[in-house]
Amino acid sequence: METNREFIEQxxxxxQSSIIAELELADGDGKFSSDYWSHSEQGGGLxxxxxxxxxxxxxxxxxxxxxxxxxxxxARSLEMETETFFATGVSIVMxxxxxxxxxxxxxxxxxxxxxxxxxxxxxxxxxxxxxxEEDAIDFHKKLKAVxxxxxxxxxxxxxxxxxxxxxITHRNETRGIGGIFFDRLSHKNRxxxxxxxxxxxxxxxxxxxxxxxxxxxxxxxxxxSANEKKWQLIRRGRYAEFNLAIDRGTRFGLETGGRTExxxxxxxxxxHWEYNYSPEKNSLEERTLSFLKKGINWVDYSVNEDR
Amino acid sequence: METNREFIEQxxxxxQSSIIAELELADGDGKFSSDYWSHSEQGGGLxxxxxxxxxxxxxxxxxxxxxxxxxxxxARSLEMETETFFATGVSIVMxxxxxxxxxxxxxxxxxxxxxxxxxxxxxxxxxxxxxxEEDAIDFHKKLKAVxxxxxxxxxxxxxxxxxxxxxITHRNETRGIGGIFFDRLSHKNRxxxxxxxxxxxxxxxxxxxxxxxxxxxxxxxxxxSANEKKWQLIRRGRYAEFNLAIDRGTRFGLETGGRTExxxxxxxxxxHWEYNYSPEKNSLEERTLSFLKKGINWVDYSVNEDR
Numbered sequence: 001m002e003t004n005r006e007f008i009e010q011x012x013x014x015x016q017s018s019i020i021a022e023l024e025l026a027d028g029d030g031k032f033s034s035d036y037w038s039h040s041e042q043g044g045g046l047x048x049x050x051x052x053x054x055x056x057x058x059x060x061x062x063x064x065x066x067x068x069x070x071x072x073x074x075a076r077s078l079e080m081e082t083e084t085f086f087a088t089g090v091s092i093v094m095x096x097x098x099x100x101x102x103x104x105x106x107x108x109x110x111x112x113x114x115x116x117x118x119x120x121x122x123x124x125x126x127x128x129x130x131x132x133e134e135d136a137i138d139f140h141k142k143l144k145a146v147x148x149x150x151x152x153x154x155x156x157x158x159x160x161x162x163x164x165x166x167x168i169t170h171r172n173e174t175r176g177i178g179g180i181f182f183d184r185l186s187h188k189n190r191x192x193x194x195x196x197x198x199x200x201x202x203x204x205x206x207x208x209x210x211x212x213x214x215x216x217x218x219x220x221x222x223x224x225s226a227n228e229k230k231w232q233l234i235r236r237g238r239y240a241e242f243n244l245a246i247d248r249g250t251r252f253g254l255e256t257g258g259r260t261e262x263x264x265x266x267x268x269x270x271x272h273w274e275y276n277y278s279p280e281k282n283s284l285e286e287r288t289l290s291f292l293k294k295g296i297n298w299v300d301y302s303v304n305e306d307r
Numbered sequence: 308m309e310t311n312r313e314f315i316e317q318x319x320x321x322x323q324s325s326i327i328a329e330l331e332l333a334d335g336d337g338k339f340s341s342d343y344w345s346h347s348e349q350g351g352g353l354x355x356x357x358x359x360x361x362x363x364x365x366x367x368x369x370x371x372x373x374x375x376x377x378x379x380x381x382a383r384s385l386e387m388e389t390e391t392f393f394a395t396g397v398s399i400v401m402x403x404x405x406x407x408x409x410x411x412x413x414x415x416x417x418x419x420x421x422x423x424x425x426x427x428x429x430x431x432x433x434x435x436x437x438x439x440e441e442d443a444i445d446f447h448k449k450l451k452a453v454x455x456x457x458x459x460x461x462x463x464x465x466x467x468x469x470x471x472x473x474x475i476t477h478r479n480e481t482r483g484i485g486g487i488f489f490d491r492l493s494h495k496n497r498x499x500x501x502x503x504x505x506x507x508x509x510x511x512x513x514x515x516x517x518x519x520x521x522x523x524x525x526x527x528x529x530x531x532s533a534n535e536k537k538w539q540l541i542r543r544g545r546y547a548e549f550n551l552a553i554d555r556g557t558r559f560g561l562e563t564g565g566r567t568e569x570x571x572x573x574x575x576x577x578x579h580w581e582y583n584y585s586p587e588k589n590s591l592e593e594r595t596l597s598f599l600k601k602g603i604n605w606v607d608y609s610v611n612e613d614r
Contacts, residue, residue: 170561170567171567233577269580
């Protein structure tokens, strides 16, 4: 079967459906709302949002497929010369109510321009309010296992890419413990065919639900204190800072007339900013901050309780 | 007396002190904290923050005076060619706890480059959670009165500038009811001398406290409902969107290594984002949205109760 735009778009739709089915099952309470929307040029999307469910306080699983002509501004932003484009993808952010359950983000996308030009992009990254080393190791090992099925160098390259991308410069901290991030993958710059790249990207997409459901199940009923809730809201403030001030995907979407409510579903229901906040010495919060830096080799990390 | 950098810097310090004295008196409860900080190159600032006081939930009155060499990035961002610079100013944002008291922002700044190049900038703008037309009219009339003392065209020009600057493109709404905004004022592009421009800028600065104290006194004890509090938190989300995603001042500060906690004191203590929220038909919230647009001539506005 040919990996053409119709085929990829259908697989994106299927990916959205299957992830929603798995998340609804794991949450056990809420149902995702559905909003179909149309792009001003051609195409549109289906935004699905879950609110105030058992585990998830606010989360979105968005599908979109749009085509049209790139504005000069959008073309500059994408650093590419193409007149017409087609883009389809699935984008996810989950904000749980329990601070022991991490925030997670996943995105897979396909872009097609003129003359057969195309690329795939995407990634998964985890933002625990409290970093648990065993979970971070497990998360990265699972991502590495997905990558290793396709190309031995993918994980280390894309792990570094995530470290660099999900970095809040003005805080000098990473958004979370990273994951993988990749962009502009095509057979022209990789040793894989277009078919193989598509398989890789959808493998990443389908790895999302089992990874996150595992974390939901592990922590959704863990007791938490008022202080831990407060810390969660401050960490969500950092998440909002990254998404609004830094994230290129958000900026591109907002500046090119994307559907604002679909793009900003990534923002938490509630976030706090406290002037000059810093956690107590030797607290779990301070310990978490010590992990929010680039270059931690989680796959080979050995847990040292004396750290 | 010559309007040199030392003189302007001292007047900025004095402005900060006098505003804080007036705000503390009006609030009647809290005291501003004081944080001195140093810029990596030369100079520094004094960040003063009020938290959980009677009227003000979170507010900052910042003074800074820094000098050094402009990085190529900063020079591009300022669209100017100068090697060394000196900049001083006062910047204020107040987030009250009562949704009937508006959010307010004020900034005055002075920039000096090589060869006697300099400019003044600044402005005041108001972001009511609930627009009250009489207050909007009064606010704009007071700003016009300040402007009219110096130049008959200032108010209408700077009012339009504020409408254009404080605009959240992706929401298609203004941040609030505007006010005045001005930048790059010098004797070279205005009919006023440097002394007169300085007087104008400090008149704007000193108009802040009486304007805002009036609104604090008028609304701080007005009863509010849970629904009105919720609306306030959603409006604060919009404020955070503007400041993080759009505001050039914030971006310039964060990208050029300003003190993050001083810059982001502008963010509210607590903000909410609700997916696809829209107020009820014919509610006061919907009515407020109808005023969040450019080009309302508040000075000549006549209140029509049937609106």
